[in-house]
Amino acid sequence: MSEIAPEAVAEQVTPSTPDATAEVGRARLRTEDARLITGRTTWTDNIQLPGLLHVAFLRSPISHARITRIDAEDARRRPGVIAVVTGADLAGEQGSLPCAWPVTEDMVLPDHPPVAVDEVRYVGEPVAAVVARDRYAAVDALEAIDIDYEPLPAVVDMERAIEEGTGLVHADKGTNTSYTWVFEAGEPDAAFRDAPVVIERRYVQQRLIPTAMEPRAVVCSAVGDEYTLWSATQIPHILRLMLATVTGIPEHRLRVIAPDVGGGFGSKLQVYGEEVVCLLLARRLGRPVKWTESRSEGNMAVHHGRDQIQRLSLAADRDGRIRGLKVDLLADMGAYLMLVTPGIPLLGAFMFNGIYKMDAYSFRCTGVFTNKTPTDAYRGAGRPEATFGIERMMDELAAELGLDPLEVRRRNWIAHEEFPYDTISGLTYDSGNYEAATEKAMRLFDYDKLRAEQADRRDRGDPVQLGIGVSTFTEMCGLAPSRVLGSLSYGAGGWEHASVRVLPSGKVEVVTGSSAHGQGHETAWAQIAADRLGVPFEDVRVLHGDTSVSPKGMDTYGSRSLAVGGVALYNACDKVVDKARRMAAHLLEADEGDLEFSGGSFSVKGVPGQARTLQEVALAAFAAHDLPEGFEPSLDSEATHDPENFSFPHGTHLCAVEVDTETGFVKIRSYVAVDDVGKVVNPLIVEGQVHGGLAQGIAQALYEEAVYDADGNLTTTTMADYLVPSAADLPTFTTDRTETPATTNPLGVKGVGEAGTIASTPAVVNAIVDALRPYGVDDVPMPCTPERVWRALRAAQSGQAPPGGSPEPGAGGGLGSAGGAA
Amino acid sequence: MIPAPFDYVRPSTLNDAVTALREADEEGKVLAGGQSLMPLLRLRLAYPEVLIDVSGLPELRGVRDDGDSIVVGAMATHYEVMRDPLVQAHAPLLAAATSTVADPAVRHRGTFGGSLAHADPAGDLPAVVLTMDGLFVTSAREIPARDFFADYLTSALEPDEILLGVRLPKTYTGWGFHYEKFHRTAQAWAVVGVACLVRRTDGEIAHARIGLTNMGSTPVRAYAVETAVADGPASREAFQSAARDAPDGTNPPSDLHGSAEYRRHLAQVLTARALATAAGV
Amino acid sequence: MPHVSVDVDGVRYEDEVEARLLLTHYLRDRLGKVGTPIGCDTSNCGACTVLMDGLSVKSCSVLAVQADGHEITTVEGLGDGQDLHPMQRAFHEEHALQCGYCTPGMIMAALDLLRDNADPSDEEIRAGLEGNLCRCTGYQNIVRAVRRAADGMRQAERPEEARS
Structure with a gap:
């Protein structure tokens, strides 16, 4: 199949070329880079304060146990140790870490003390903290703390966890089920009744460790009753409110600063126990404290991502038209519910239908407690899981019907003329053009040629087979309309704030509530403001990430910064212009209605030479000698934007893999991503986001997995075991765009932070399965390690189902295995 | 940490x-x-x-020619070994395997002797030195390679014994060679590795020597395969047939990166490939 | 405590250090050279890469005492923001960084790569950077940046050819 009606490829989807003077749309080099490439960066661990003490945490080595005795006296007596605190020492003040998303009224929400008091529930849970003169002394003292544990049954398997008679993660709750959340639309049973084709599959989203390159770090100072906390966080604003709530420190006495933050990917969208404890220790000791985690510590203690068992049923007609989809999920919460843990899988509830039309849909998700590190947001958060599910199922449907996978998609997707489209899950997709993105991707990929090569390799029985994987995805970005969040019982809104200050000199300060940690806001926001205000890019400075500087905000996650925060900035700029227009009219002795604003200058229509620049107006407002009646002497403005709808980026990703059928090794031969993220502020940044997203999605497909043994020990505690791909493991990507502007915001932007991650995982797995389908393989569990590919092949050839799960970790060669076994 | x-x-x-x-x-x-x-x-x-x-001991430095052998000093870094003309001339298998160790920065610091004394069966160099019949020269004695690797992370070195270097015979100068390393990512340890030396005469394999990485608690020789290919044709078919015996006598580990069963399978596939590359077919 | 004499970015330091002090902590905590960050504890990530006598090393896997008598170059020794090293400039111009945490190590590893091979192919660049992990960029723009820097540095060394 290669023909898509050319008329479907509407001309307007070609990415727009901005005019030479416009900042928006321009591939501006980032202003952030100057400090990052020279090492003049303020990572949290770089911060030094007078009298700074260092904190280290002792963590549980057992997945589930009662703490029967803690003896910290030897540790307290060690040289240079200022304090050792246990959960019992902190019990009166440490509170319980917050979960802001009670997804059902009867959701089971256990207490979550930052430091365990009498029971530990996952390996890596803090049990004590040492404060010492330096980081070496702090770590040394950990070994002098003596703790007796009485082991309890470890709950490690989700499916067994919800059976009767299994041990309980939280005995007082009487169940390992946190919640069951359901959604239904249309008549699923009717759709499945007498359906000519029903496909049922079970897929596992393995557990992932987000692995931001910067490990977490916290610095906290207490001066009188004023507290300043620096943290490697994505969410200074939410963190401030939550820390105040947990500790009782009044919010207005607490300042939270996210300095330079080295990536997050959701892992720093959290209120961590270590942050609470550092605050409490600084308060207790009256001295500033610093804690910086090691990677092996972080692998256990940073929240994990994904971990979901999906049971999917798809009903279709023989022509490939989807009748209905049933989704039944088990989602691993880990041992506790953290900030948005229970809501993450539910973000997928609205995405399992993907870009397709169907008559009926049902979704059911059960949140399950296990004795593992809590899960929470990881790049994509719920949407990669859903996209994987539907895109794998579409390939299975194509195989069942003997159709090309793109053809079966074409028969089901929403046609470009059908937008806006109300989906079966109740969302309104405002814009998109799946035909155009697909057509472009196929051309760049040379789809027909690769299919021909595939056929040739099959004919020859080449031991290296070629597979082609398709992923035609959409996602919901711009989290989120507050009314929607409210209807989903989320604890807060989804607006974003921006303010714009026009200084007397005409220079501009933009304050944003988004909190960038690598995304390039300082550049992109300046582009938006420069355009709206007609000032030079260089005259705009963007401030963020400090609750004293930027008091209002909802921070950065869920590809929301541009679609929500960028629009807030856009609106704030317009308010500046409105104010300036009034002032300019006054200065020009003209009617406001007769003024034109262009290129940063107000001019009177039809009267050349009668003009005032924004800078002149700002200075006049500052001087305040001659103001319009009732005009406050400032152009400064602010705006809070609450989106009316999500935005829906989409795209077509095509992946070709070479699968060595003798070893099971998978090599990506080529990868084409055509994304439609709406209007683009900075194509350089957008491309970078796509590249990085692809790498992470591919890594889920091929390399990464947090592996626990039967006792609940994490065996992938180091980077030698948890395999993050390097440059040598990844291909060169071909990326391109189509452009259908979002209709729900004035910038026309949709968001791009997660698109690559969401789309790529199923593209890769579909490609692997496509390569092996002639051998009878219809699935390879992720990550598709060489051994799993080999086993899938062997099982298919012997007519047996391959065993799921991971090989039992055991002693082997190499550092990682030594570490894992210890 | x-x-x-x-x-x-x-x-x-x-x-x-x-x-x-x-x-x-x-x-x-x-x-x-x-x-x-x-x-x-x-x-x-x-x-x-x-x-x-x-690092301050001159006896451990560099690579030297010693008549019918070369002596690679224990403190020679991987970086030095890879580029050393004597190694390239007389032990190109070692140069090739060394170039797959870890990454460039680690190769700048990591040493030949350190890797061997560490005796990690997943390390790439032990199998190479075993294959080449290296003689370990220590502060106290000389130890043949087959006796040096005692167990997982355990060498024959006594607690007060220092490895000075390894004597590698020039016997294999001019032999075909290949180190076939199979790992999940570029940085990862070998799931299985195969060090291979072959001497060809008239389209046949006169001799072959094969050492396996990570197929047991120590590096192991695939003697059965060596015997099976000797005096046989230098063909892929012959190598594949002979390589079926590669797992004989091995006791590979099961760990995160591969089960024992998979490693046995890999040993067969990779041994055949290593032979083919080494023999140039 | 052992005494060390180390030259870091052109400045000589004499210090008494604990034997176990990691070079990276010596740089960061004792010398205030915080431009070199730490990303792991198994020498996998390469964020802490510096040059030792011109060769790349992972400063988290070198003891400060092992650096005694040696010269260390960190990213801070390359350029000062006004006068960037061509590699730094190339990372900026090719958008080869996002969060920037891996960047100092990546730049130092890339310089080492070019020391060995002034005109590497994309594949050689990828292989040469296998010891440095980045979680943001997918590496594509890093590869471009290294190639761009390589071109620029070669031309700078051979100005006649560059003009012809």
Whole structure:
């Protein structure tokens, strides 16, 4: 199949070329880079304060146990140790870490003390903290703390966890089920009744460790009753409110600063126990404290991502038209519910239908407690899981019907003329053009040629087979309309704030509530403001990430910064212009209605030479000698934007893999991503986001997995075991765009932070399965390690189902295995 | 993570180094490049009381020609070994395998002797030295390669014995060679590796020597395959047939990166490939 | 405590250090050279890469005492923001960084790569950077940046050819 009606490829989807003077749309080099490439960066661990003490945490080595005795006296007596605190020492003040998303009224929400008091529930849970003169002394003292544990049954398997008679993660709750959340639309049973084709599959989203390159770090100072906390966080604003709530420190006495933050990917969208404890220790000791985690510590203690068992049923007609989809999920919460843990899988509830039309849909998700590190947001958060599910199922449907996978998609997707489209899950997709993105991707990929090569390799029985994987995805970005969040019982809104200050000199300060940690806001926001205000890019400075500087905000996650925060900035700029227009009219002795604003200058229509620049107006407002009646002497403005709808980026990703059928090794031969993220502020940044997203999605497909043994020990505690791909493991990507502007915001932007991650995982797995389908393989569990590919092949050839799960970790060669076994 | 405390000495004579080790009474550890040791120290998987830094000992440096063999010094870094003209001429298999060890920065610091003394069966060099019948020269004696690797992370070195270098015979000069390393990511340890040397005559394999990485608690020779290909045709079919015996006598581990069963399978596939590449077919 | 004499970015330092002090902590905590960050504890990530006598090393896997008598170059020794090293400039111009945490190590590893091979192919660049992990960029723009820097540095060394 290669023909898509050319008329479907509407001309307007070609990415727009901005005019030479416009900042928006321009591939501006980032202003952030100057400090990052020279090492003049303020990572949290770089911060030094007078009298700074260092904190280290002792963590549980057992997945589930009662703490029967803690003896910290030897540790307290060690040289240079200022304090050792246990959960019992902190019990009166440490509170319980917050979960802001009670997804059902009867959701089971256990207490979550930052430091365990009498029971530990996952390996890596803090049990004590040492404060010492330096980081070496702090770590040394950990070994002098003596703790007796009485082991309890470890709950490690989700499916067994919800059976009767299994041990309980939280005995007082009487169940390992946190919640069951359901959604239904249309008549699923009717759709499945007498359906000519029903496909049922079970897929596992393995557990992932987000692995931001910067490990977490916290610095906290207490001066009188004023507290300043620096943290490697994505969410200074939410963190401030939550820390105040947990500790009782009044919010207005607490300042939270996210300095330079080295990536997050959701892992720093959290209120961590270590942050609470550092605050409490600084308060207790009256001295500033610093804690910086090691990677092996972080692998256990940073929240994990994904971990979901999906049971999917798809009903279709023989022509490939989807009748209905049933989704039944088990989602691993880990041992506790953290900030948005229970809501993450539910973000997928609205995405399992993907870009397709169907008559009926049902979704059911059960949140399950296990004795593992809590899960929470990881790049994509719920949407990669859903996209994987539907895109794998579409390939299975194509195989069942003997159709090309793109053809079966074409028969089901929403046609470009059908937008806006109300989906079966109740969302309104405002814009998109799946035909155009697909057509472009196929051309760049040379789809027909690769299919021909595939056929040739099959004919020859080449031991290296070629597979082609398709992923035609959409996602919901711009989290989120507050009314929607409210209807989903989320604890807060989804607006974003921006303010714009026009200084007397005409220079501009933009304050944003988004909190960038690598995304390039300082550049992109300046582009938006420069355009709206007609000032030079260089005259705009963007401030963020400090609750004293930027008091209002909802921070950065869920590809929301541009679609929500960028629009807030856009609106704030317009308010500046409105104010300036009034002032300019006054200065020009003209009617406001007769003024034109262009290129940063107000001019009177039809009267050349009668003009005032924004800078002149700002200075006049500052001087305040001659103001319009009732005009406050400032152009400064602010705006809070609450989106009316999500935005829906989409795209077509095509992946070709070479699968060595003798070893099971998978090599990506080529990868084409055509994304439609709406209007683009900075194509350089957008491309970078796509590249990085692809790498992470591919890594889920091929390399990464947090592996626990039967006792609940994490065996992938180091980077030698948890395999993050390097440059040598990844291909060169071909990326391109189509452009259908979002209709729900004035910038026309949709968001791009997660698109690559969401789309790529199923593209890769579909490609692997496509390569092996002639051998009878219809699935390879992720990550598709060489051994799993080999086993899938062997099982298919012997007519047996391959065993799921991971090989039992055991002693082997190499550092990682030594570490894992210890 | 941060290592537990230890003392540190950097002796300038071999005698002083041995004395320091002896005085440490089994609690000493030789520090060469530290690229295997440092992660173990940082993860607190090792608690030596004293590190004896042997970087100051001239006996351990460089690569030298010694008649019918070359001697690769224990302190020769991977970077030096890969580029050394003597190694390239007489032990290109070693150069090839060394170039797959870890990554460039680690190869700058990591040493030939350190990798061998660490005796990690997942390390790439032990199988190579075993395959080449290297002779381990220590401060006290000479140890044939087959006796050097005692067990998982355990060499035959006594607590007060220092590896000075390895004598590699020039016997294999001109032989076809290949190191076939199979790993999940570029940085990852070998799931299985195959070190292979072949001598061809008239389209036949006269001799073959094969060593396997990570197929047991020590590197192992695939004797059965060596025998099976000897005096046989240099063809892929012949190699594949012979390589079926590659797992014979091995006891591979099961770990995160592969089960024992998979490793046995890989040993067969990779051995056939290594033979083919080494033989140039 | 052992005494060390180390030259870091052109400045000589004499210090008494604990034997176990990691070079990276010596740089960061004792010398205030915080431009070199730490990303792991198993020498996998390469964020802490510096040059030691011109060769790349992972400063988390070198003891400060092992640096005694040696020269260390960190990213801070390359350029000062006004006068960037061509590699730094190339990372900026090719958008080869996002969060920037891996960047100092990546730049140092890339310089080492070019020391060995002034005109590497994309594949050689990828292989040469296998010891440095980045979680943001997918590496594509890093590869471009290294190639761009390589071109620029070669031309700078051979101005006649560059003009012809």
